[in-house]
Amino acid sequence: MTDATNRPRIGFIGIGIMGEAMVRRLLDLGFPVKVWNLEPERLQTVLPYGAISAESPAEVAAASDIVMLCVLHMQAVERCILGEDGVAAAGPGPSLVIDFSTADPEGTRQVAAALKEATGAGWIDAPVSGGPQLARTGQMTVMAGGSEEDFVKAKSIIEKMAGNLTLMGPVGAGQTTKILNQAIVGTGYVVMAEALMLAEAAGIDAARLPQCLAGGHADSSLLQRLYPQMQQRAFEPPSSYARQLLKDLKAVSAFAHGLGLDLKVIEQGVQRYKDYVALGHEMSDSAAIVKLYEHEAAARGKA
Template sequence: MTQTERPRIGFIGIGLMGEAMVRNLLDRGYAVTVWNLEPERLNTVVPHGAVAADSPAAVAKASDIVMLCVLNMDAVERCIFAEDGVAAAGKGPRVVVDFSTADPEGTRKAAARLRDMTGCGWVDAPVSGGPQLARNGTMTVMAGGDAADFETVRPVVDQMAGNLTLMGPVGAGQTTKILNQAIVGTGYVLMAEALILAEAAGIDAAQLPACLAGGHADSSLLQRLYPQMQQRAFDPPNSYARQLLKDLKAVSAFSQGLGLDLGVIEKGVSQFKDYVALGHEMTDSAGVVKLYEHKASQRDAAKG
């Protein structure tokens, strides 16, 4: 496929994941126009061929498909509906693909509003896997949207994902991401507790993933996250603790809205609240193991 046959891509939000996704798209030969609220972040992708724009509207005017990966629903709405947002571009992209983790109802409302204003479609496509998988095009993407809109963007998103699934209409991707974050967020806490327990018991904690491989306890969390915790390898961060706390709070609110009382999820929220409160907002989420070390040192100090 030649460059002229490829859709022009716009990308809004050049954080850890956005940078990785843009670099992947550039490697595959796509023309990518970018914008970020903090313009200095553009320096991570412009030297590799991305073209900087001065607003989301400018990104939209230059693009057939606009992708977003921003902090939350408020940030999504700012990028789409502000005076300089995507909707202000008039005849802009055919479809918006939102890789952000946002809320299902807010996503449905935003998608309907944008379609009414501009005729632009919307696919919510939150992701999982972290920057390395985003960089090499093997992340997991859980999508929601109209079938025709999904087919429009699928050829591009397929190249960014090892696993891409349409879970239903607009909002279904965000609902699926809530379930994903319930598993991931509580899994981080569980891995931290398993590590602390293994170290306290005096076994060779580094051997645990290999020992348990193939059994019911095996998982990508055990094979990828646990070793990172065990090695205390938190710099540079693969994800931010404040973001996972935000996601866990969203899981809690969603479950409570359905009339459910889910104790494991609530414990995960509590532990990440405590970790972030120690000043670790921008540290790696895997660093939650430090919370247990902090509490242990407090207990030792109290004993005198």
Template sequence: MDQSGRQRIGFIGIGLMGEAMVRHLLDLGHKVTVWNLEPERLETVVPHGAIAADSPAAVARDSDVVMLCVLNMAAVERCIFAEDGVAAAGRGPAVIVDFSTADPDGTRDAAARLKALTGAGWVDAPVSGGPQLARTGEMTVMAGGSQEDFDAVKPLVEQMSGNLTLMGPVGAGQTTKILNQAIVGTGYVLMAEALVLAEAAGIDAARLPQCLAGGHADSSLLQRLYPQMQQRAFDPPSSYARQLLKDLKAVSEFSRGLGLDLKVIEQGVQRYKDYVALGHEMTDSAAVVKLYEHDAAERRASKS
């Protein structure tokens, strides 16, 4: 605990989401010690009061709770179990809160391994809502963990979220995130196709969210994502196409592992594969609408 009696927070992974979460925690007056694999990213939070550490182990030694928001399961394992990782800290945190999008089995294995090494608990807590809601503390958080570990971090995570739900034991949060990404990823493709259809039909495409508000077609995707696509407002990116493709591939693998063949999801995966293959891996996920513009241009060229 710090001098004010608050839990000392460590945060590993200062990407778009990590930066927004750390900035929010700092706004609330928390002490936050940070590390990132690319140290230049620390300059997005250190000037605002975050304390830079030289390794995940150093973060752990100065923290009661360590939070992670990194790219994938391999990155989680590197941060926890490498020679300079959290597990090597000696005196480490009581609980890990992993905001990363990872896989359920890998999460369960990592949690069990860390428990055996250090006694620390684990709450997998993948998020939805993007950097804007992370910055204001209104994310949706889908958690997995024991009731004891969840209760230990709940007051802190509630300060970062507008909707926090414990879905079951360790791994349940990651399983729920797979379902979330199935809806989001296919929804992005559907919004792109709806926009292309509206524009081709000659109606006022910008007024579609207003027109459909309150009906069965209404959703946050229609009200927040569709206007971004319609305005082609993709810079700076709020998420990356390569990340959503990774998540959609995970959905596909998970569903196939359960013996399912989910054709809409498979089409969503293929659409993002096609888009990323054009060299757009670091563009905004919503810019997938450009794939349809590319397809249309190719059709025109083939007819000329």
């Protein structure tokens, strides 16, 4: 079933920083969107723009052709899909679930299989990268896992939300790819913070570093987008949370250990974010990890 404009009815579960940006994008594109969030006050970020609230994930599913999720972790995915008032409880409900969350590959496969058995709905795990600004403008990167058939169903909508969409394999492959993404991102944040501290301590014009290194081997989106944010200490409002990146880095570490690997740079990245979060910065911007280095430098100065 579709609405009068022949657009599929979208249900969206999880209105965090990224979920808000994606829902706003869908509304801009003219999709009808029904939404639910565990903390209902977050719905006020999308209801004024045309989203319709629901009382439960099951209510979202019952009113939707496609359900999308962007929630905190695997446990939240399980709760929203298989809980007493979850998507599976809606009966036939949607034909497809697209999960933009960062979650566990094996857990994803299990939840997708349980939903398929209960309702027949297909599954695309589609974790994202690029942050809320790119989500808002439809330019985020999406790494997908699922069957070719389900991917064809999802592609026409996801392409309106993403500048880069790639099917990496069957269900769970998107989440595996996101683990690799977070290994690069998480350790990259730490490297950018250390490069900034080194540049400032050396007395060069630290603000010119991205311009100076553009086009060389050190160039990257981290250098051009993240480093200036760190250098300017522009961390409000947060575009991502330190607790979330720490969770993701722990998942990278666990995944590596499960494959029999001991990846020391990743382990150091985990420890750096553990140290930062331990200072009370769970809800600070992930890029504000540079504050950990400032804290340690100040502590050394007092010693």
